Amino acid sequence: MTPSVLLADLAACVGEGHVLTGNDADPYLTDWRRAITGRALAVVRPASRDEVAQVVRRCAAAGVPVVPQGGNTGQVAAATPDDSGRAVVLSLLRMNSVRNIDLDTDTITVEAGCVLQAVQQAAREAGRLFPLSLGAEGSCTIGGNLATNAGGTQVLRYGNARELALGLEVVTPQGEIWHGLRCLRKDNTGYDLRDLYIGSEGTLGVITAAVLKLFPLPRAQRTALAVTSGLHEALSLLQRARAGFGAGLTAFEVMSMHCLWDVTTAFPQQRLPFSATAEHSWCVLLELSDNESEQHSQDQLEAVLSAALEAGEVQDVVVAMSESQSVEFWTLRESITLALALAPACVKHDISLPTSRIPEFVRGTDQALAAAFPGVEMRVFGHLGDGNLHYNLLPAPGAVEADIQRLVHDRVHAAGGSVSAEQGIGQRRIEDLRRYKNDVELALMHRIKTALDPQSVMNPGKVLPPWP
Known part of the structure; x- marks a missing residue:
């Protein structure tokens, strides 16, 4: 079949105005970081599941x-075509309907192109919470969140995207439709196909x-910023907060003070609610969600933070006194990535480690990088509560990004961690997968890919390195 014939067939499926070529296709061909640009047929x-099929x-x-x-x-160019110009980019943005909300089962059924923020809002309007929350929630979609098993700021309480999904509808590489939109909390009838597709980055099928899952809206939410002198102290505060808040601890974010200074420099309208000095090297943003009352949440927060102050785990604490101030605190956190995007160069790492090993890992890796790459500046932040750090740095001129990443990732692997915590593999991390996964794991992954997609139609060149 010639390309022109195929394009005519595709136009017959979706409408001529929804088959984009030339300049019209350009916005879809570059990844979010603007590091990789591909080409596409x-x-x-x-606009529908049947059209996708x-x-x-x-x-x-x-x-x-x-x-x-x-x-x-995405951060790893999983949705960006290669430069061959052979591929068809399948944009799901028109598939953005909320199909159903069932308050008896506490579920919401949505199409893959629904923007995350729209799903959150639909749940809220129904008196429920959909807890997945990340910096790109105003533009990322549920399909992408599931395809990458997105994490975000509330994994500590609610889990990754995989834990939030009960059922899927998927188009297979052969164009068949798996009707798996079940709202069952228990279904022990063979292999769990849902979990297989979630996190597969579009290489096994199209969600x-x-x-x-939906959850009750909390009766009260309290947010606080706490200043600590180090990650050991931040870890002690995490343990204290877990003991004091239990499941009510819904977020525990850690940020180096340099990250926050970058934010206030890049965005002067934002202000730190405390006076940060050199010895205050880290800031913790924690959130308590309470299902009892405002007073109960206030009493819990005061008890935990007062004890942390007395124990010397924190040097300063500011509690948000209004919803707008809580939003300001979260905006500081979510603006770090935007501030780093303005830097001339930023080497990024999305790593996870056993939480107990994070302070020593950061100390030792900071030292190793400073010795190997003089002039490097660290910009570390992330989800300390679930062991996920965005271990970023600003290199000095002449430093090679691949060398920096090799040093960091080797140390992550040696510490029993993962080189991709929540962003996936895509194109950018394929060689890392080859280096750090063992042969049995890689062979099993390739067997699954070959079994489900023998023609390698779905998103080739992503996730899996060539094998053997």
Whole structure:
């Protein structure tokens, strides 16, 4: 089948105005970090599950790769085509309906192109909470969140995207439809296909819809910023908060003070609510969600933070006194990535470690980097509560990014950690997967890919390194 014939067939499936080529396709061909730009035969924008199935069937018959794409907010270029120009980018942004909200089962069924923030709002309007929350929530989509098993700021309490999904609807690489939109909390009938597709980054099929868990809206939420002199003290505060708040501790974020200074420099309208001096090297943002009352949450927060002050775990604490002030605190945290994007160069790492090993890892790796790459500046922040750090740094001129990442990732691996905590593998981390996964793991992953997608139609060149 010639490209022109295929494009005509695809236009018949989705409408001529939704098959984009030339300059119209350009916005879909560069990753969020603007580091990788690919080429594509076309960008196709289906509006339904059936249209997705038709597009995939036609591409499979023509031997044309399919690259699923949601909000294109990923950090590892998993939704960006290669430079061959052969692939069809399958944008799911038109599939953005909330199909159903069931308050008896506490579920919401949404299409893959729904923006995360819209799902949060729909849940809130129904008197429920959908807890997945991340910096890109105004533009990332549920399909992308599930395809990457997104984490975010409330993993500590609610888990990653995988824990928040009960059922999926998926188009297979052959264009078949798996109707798996179940709202069951228990279903022990064989292999769990849902968990297989979640986190597969579009390499096994196209997620077109999902049944997601909802939770009661908390009666009260309290947010606080605490200043600590080091990560050991921050870890002690985490242990204290877990003991004092239990499941009510919904977020525990740690930020080096340099990160916050970057934010206030880049965005002068933002202010730190405390006077930060050199010895105050870290800041913790914690959130308590309470299902009893405002007074109960206030009493809990005061008890835990007062004890932390007395124990010397924190030097200063500021509690948000209003919802708007809480938003200001979270805006400081979420603006770190935007501030770092303004730097001339930033080497990023999305790592996870056993929480107990994080202070020593950061101390030792900071020292190793400073010795190997004089002039490097660390910019570390992340989700201390679940062991996920965004261990970023600003290199001195002449430093090679690959050398820096090798040093960091070797130390992560030696400490029993992972080189990708929540952002996935995509194109950017394939060599890391080859280096740090053992042969048995890689062989099993390739067998799954070959079994489900023998033509390698779905998102080739992502996640899996060539094998053997």
